[in-house]
Amino acid sequence: MTEAIQVENLTKVYPTPGKQKGFLAVDQINFCVHQGEVFGFLGPNGAGKSTTQRMLTSLLTPTEGSIHIFVHDLAHDAYDAKLVIGMVPEESNVYTELSAWDNLIFCAQLHQLPKQTRQKRAKELLETFGLWEKRHDKAENFSKGMRRRLSIAMAIIHYPKLLFLDEPTSGLDAHSTHIIHDLIRKLNADGATIFLTTHHIEEANQLCDRVAIINYGKIAAIDTPERLKSAFQQVQSVEVSLHTREESSLPSNLEHSLNSLSNVSTIVKNGDKWRLYTQNPSALLPEIINYAGQNQLQIISLNTLAPSLEDVYLQITGGQIGVVQPNQKDANTPQRKRGNR
Amino acid sequence: MKPFLKRISAEISLGWAVVRKDIKVYYLRPGMVMFGLLMPFFLFFSFSVRREMAAAEGMARLLALTLFFTAAAAGPFIIPLERRLGTYDRLLIAPMSLITLLLSKTAVGAIYAISVSVIALLFGVVFFHAPIAQPWLLAAGVLLGAFTFSTLGLIFGSIPVRNPGDVQMPSNLLRWGLLFISGVFIPLADMNSVARAIAYLSPLTYAQDLMNQAILGSGQINLWLDLVILAVSGVIFLIPSLKLHQRGKVLGY
Numbered sequence: 001m002t003e004a005i006q007v008e009n010l011t012k013v014y015p016t017p018g019k020q021k022g023f024l025a026v027d028q029i030n031f032c033v034h035q036g037e038v039f040g041f042l043g044p045n046g047a048g049k050s051t052t053q054r055m056l057t058s059l060l061t062p063t064e065g066s067i068h069i070f071v072h073d074l075a076h077d078a079y080d081a082k083l084v085i086g087m088v089p090e091e092s093n094v095y096t097e098l099s100a101w102d103n104l105i106f107c108a109q110l111h112q113l114p115k116q117t118r119q120k121r122a123k124e125l126l127e128t129f130g131l132w133e134k135r136h137d138k139a140e141n142f143s144k145g146m147r148r149r150l151s152i153a154m155a156i157i158h159y160p161k162l163l164f165l166d167e168p169t170s171g172l173d174a175h176s177t178h179i180i181h182d183l184i185r186k187l188n189a190d191g192a193t194i195f196l197t198t199h200h201i202e203e204a205n206q207l208c209d210r211v212a213i214i215n216y217g218k219i220a221a222i223d224t225p226e227r228l229k230s231a232f233q234q235v236q237s238v239e240v241s242l243h244t245r246e247e248s249s250l251p252s253n254l255e256h257s258l259n260s261l262s263n264v265s266t267i268v269k270n271g272d273k274w275r276l277y278t279q280n281p282s283a284l285l286p287e288i289i290n291y292a293g294q295n296q297l298q299i300i301s302l303n304t305l306a307p308s309l310e311d312v313y314l315q316i317t318g319g320q321i322g323v324v325q326p327n328q329k330d331a332n333t334p335q336r337k338r339g340n341r
Numbered sequence: 342m343k344p345f346l347k348r349i350s351a352e353i354s355l356g357w358a359v360v361r362k363d364i365k366v367y368y369l370r371p372g373m374v375m376f377g378l379l380m381p382f383f384l385f386f387s388f389s390v391r392r393e394m395a396a397a398e399g400m401a402r403l404l405a406l407t408l409f410f411t412a413a414a415a416g417p418f419i420i421p422l423e424r425r426l427g428t429y430d431r432l433l434i435a436p437m438s439l440i441t442l443l444l445s446k447t448a449v450g451a452i453y454a455i456s457v458s459v460i461a462l463l464f465g466v467v468f469f470h471a472p473i474a475q476p477w478l479l480a481a482g483v484l485l486g487a488f489t490f491s492t493l494g495l496i497f498g499s500i501p502v503r504n505p506g507d508v509q510m511p512s513n514l515l516r517w518g519l520l521f522i523s524g525v526f527i528p529l530a531d532m533n534s535v536a537r538a539i540a541y542l543s544p545l546t547y548a549q550d551l552m553n554q555a556i557l558g559s560g561q562i563n564l565w566l567d568l569v570i571l572a573v574s575g576v577i578f579l580i581p582s583l584k585l586h587q588r589g590k591v592l593g594y
Contacts, residue, residue, distance in 0.1 A: 014593060054593070057434050061590045079348075082436040093427035097366045109358035110435040112351055154431075 002070065004162050004193040005033040005056060010065035012051050012217075025051040027217040028065070033210075035070075035161075038184065038194040040208035040225075042201065044317050048217040049197045050090075050166065056195070057087050057164055069162060083111075086160030090167040092151035096140035100131050100150050103139060104157055111158030118157070125153040130179075145176030152183060156192070163187060166197045181207060201310040211309070213316050220316045228312045235307040235315060236281050240288055241273045241300040251295065261287045273301070355437040356445035363449040367419055376414060377453065381407045381461035396469035400462070401552035402525060404479075407461045408486040409520065409545050412454035413494025416446060417512040418505040420498035424594055425505075443495060443582050450491030451484075458483050474558035482551040485571040489544055492578035499582040501589035519543040524550065529561040544574045 010029045013022040026048040033039040043049045054060035056067055058078045067074040069081035094103050101122060108118030126132040129149040139147060148168065156163060165184065169177040184207055188194050198204055204211050205225050212222040221228055240258075244250055251257070258274055259267040263284040266277040278284045281304045292299050367373065384406045385399070423429035432442055462479075465471040473479055497512040520526075522536075523545035529537055540546045551567040554560040560567070 015591065051593070057430075059430055059433055059590070060593055061587075079436055079438070082434055085434065087430070087434055089427050089430060091427050093431055095362070095366055095428060097370075098362075102365070106358060106362050107431070110355060110431070110437070112354065112436070 002035045003032045003068070004035045004037075004070060005031075005039075005195065006068040007031050007052075007056070008066045010052070010055060010067065011063045012048075012055060012060065013063045022063075025217055026055070026062075029214070029217075029219045031212055031219055031222055033193060033195060035193050036188070036191065037209040038188050038196060038207050040204035040211035041195065041197045041214065042199060042204055042211055042313060043214035044199065047214045047317070049199075049214055052214065053164055053166055053195070053197050057085060058082065083158075084161040085164065086155035086158065086162070087164040088148075088152050088155045088166065088168055090170055092144070092147035094139045094142075094147050094150050094154065097138060099136050099138055100126060100142075101135040103150060103154055107154040107157045113158060121157055125157060129153050129183075145172050145179075148172060148176065148180065149183075152180070156187065160192060162193045162195065164195045164197070167199070168196070169198075169200065169203060177203075201308070201313050205309040213313060215317045221312070225309050229307045229309060232307045232312045232315055235277060235311040236279065237275050237277045237305045237307075237311075238281050238284050238288065239270075239273050239275045239301070239303045239305055241302075242292060242297045243300055245296050245298050250297070257291065257295075258288075261291065263287060275305070351436075352438060352441040355435065356441045356448070359432065359437075359442065359445040360448050360452070363419065363446070364452065367415055368449065368453050373415060373453070377411060377457040378460065380410060380414075381457060381464065384410070385461075385464075396465065396471040397556050398553075400465040400469070400471035401556040402549065403461055403465065404458055404483065404556070405486065405525060405545060405549040405552045406520075407458050408454050408483065408548060409490050409516070411457045412450045412487050412490035413497075413512070413516065414450070414453065416450040416491055416494035417497035417508045420446065420495075421500075421502050421505040421508055425503040439583060439586055440579070443499075443579060443586070446498065447488065447491045447495055447579075450494055451487035454487040454491065455483055458487070471556065473556055475555045478551070478564075479555035481568065482548065482555050482571075485568065485575070486548040486551070489548070489571045489575035489578065492575045492582070493544070495582045496578055496585070499585035499589070501585060501592050501594035503594065519545050522546075524561070544571060547571050547574075 008030055010026055011024075012026040013024050015022045029052065041049055041052065051060065055062045056069070056074075058074055058081065070084060072078075072081040074081050095106070098106065104122040104125060105118055108121060113121060123132070126135050129152070131146060131150060131153070134142070134146070139150060142150065152165075152168070168180050168184070172180065181203070184194060184196070196204065196208060208225060210222065210224050211228065213220045223231070242250065242254070255267060255269060255274065258264065258276060261276070261284065263278045263280050264276045265279065268275045268277075276284060276288070285302070285304070288302065289299070291297075381403060385403050420429060423432070466473070494512065497508040497515075500508050500511075502508060520543075522539045523543040524532070524540050525545060527536070529540060529546070529550070532540060547562065547567045547570045550560040550562045551564070551571065554564050554567065
């Protein structure tokens with residue numbers, strides 16, 4: 001199988017003024033992205049996602065290691081590699097002073113599309129992305145979702161074989177997110193390899209054939225979402241919703257009581273439900289039923305849940321399952337400093 | 342077409358696309374148009390009021406100053422601004438060499454400077470009947486001056502920063518320094534040897550002398566030296582821009 005991306009011992013150390021040792025943002029990572037797959041690149045803020053993506057797109061010079069885009073060595077043959085890639089950055093980088101049409105035509109010129117092809121392609125993309133009616137409007141008057149769609153259209157105008165998407169749905173409403181997810185699926189179905197950088201776990205779960213989780217500059221895990229989940233069976237859980245039989249309120253010590261059941265390792269309240277993490281759901285279920293019976297509580301719903309990709313992600317990146325992590329940003333402060341470069 | 346020629350043709354086409362885009366996005370803005378129209382008038386009045394000066398002499402000085410101030414008027418700020426908006430990444434990942442990108446940025450500044458200089462020239466010729474001794478030399482001088490001063494401005498645009506304000510101070514400091522040591526305020530002939538030696542360090546001195554040769558018909562420096570120094574300076578000024586861009590790729594800008 002042809003590899004769309006092949007990365008070997010990729011390292012990035014940012015020079016730090018006044019210090020002999022720089023800041024290590026990416027540390028000897030190795031991975032490959034197969035042609036035709038949607039590859040998710042997950043990680044917390046400052047983990048090295050953007051740095052890696054910028055190196056893969058030739059925007060940043062690696063300190064060490066090699067990158068091959070298809071057969072092209074990025075260090076020596078960047079021109080040919082650039083011909084086959086497209087990039088959608090996290091912030092939509094459209095020219096706000098230009099119309100949607102002019103933005104697309106400019107990008108088509110940058111990728112050497114012949115005049116007739118570029119006009120045909122621009123029309124086709126504006127129609128696909130629902131921007132045809134607004135083609136003569138300046139992009140400064142566009143909503144965030146419209147700019148994002150235009151930004152994606154600009155990145156794919158030259159039919160790239162490899163498309164880099166950095167947080168493509170960040171800050172978008174559900175409708176725009178849905179449109180962009182459909183577009184990613186369609187682009188992939190049309191043959192494009194997609195490198196999706198995201199910290200939206202569910203997005204990666206829905207869209208990606210394989211995911212890599214990067215943490216503190218190192219690849220912590222890389223596999224298909226389902227195989228990653230199956231490797232973390234210890235984070236299975238039971239979700240239960242309880243009500244009182246009468247109109248009285250639930251006991252104040254309910255959470256404490258559920259947490260003290262013998263098979264519960266962690267408990268998290270999600271709205272009107274409790275999620276009880278366990279290594280043995282089949283033993284926990286009768287415990288919950290007994291507890292409810294003894295305390296005159298009615299079970300509204302009771303479900304066993306396999307580990308989600310989010311659970312896997314949190315396990316790998318060191319976050320506590322289901323718990324809001326006020327200190328996580330602080331813990332990553334040194335890396336976040338360079339995170340968006 | 343041979344691959345090499347095909348590549349050159351593609352690079353020219355891409356560079357030209359960047360030039361047209363920059364003109365549309367940055368140079369045809371009302372502020373830049375007003376600046377271009379008013380700058381020569383301000384310069385003219387600054388240097389002619391209460392001074393005994395022939396129209397041709399004033400014209401030569403005005404053209405040199407117009408080129409100097411307009412060629413690098415926006416160049417130092419556009420790249421940091423594009424870096425901040427993320428639009429510069431789009432240019433950097435396009436299949437185009439860095440030198441093509443830098444030359445296209447230079448060309449935009451030069452085209453703007455030439456356009457403004459033509460307005461100033463027409464103003465001088467029509468209203469003050471300034472004679473032009475060597476029109477072809479004037480054309481060459483305007484082209485060379487615009488190129489050299491635009492590459493000078495590009496050095497500041499290449500500094501790896503994302504805030505245009507960060508390059509404003511060093512850019513202005515250098516430009517005003519080069520202006521004061523040049524032979525624009527005090528003619529070279531009136532300078533002592535030390536001042537003259539310092540004046541030779543400023544490319545504006547050669548542009549001013551070239552304008553004098555083209556409009557007045559005489560200058561203080563050898564004509565070929567003016568032409569060669571301006572052309573070579575323009576090429577040399579591209580080197581720090583290239584190095585700064587490479588440094589920016591290491592630092593993450």
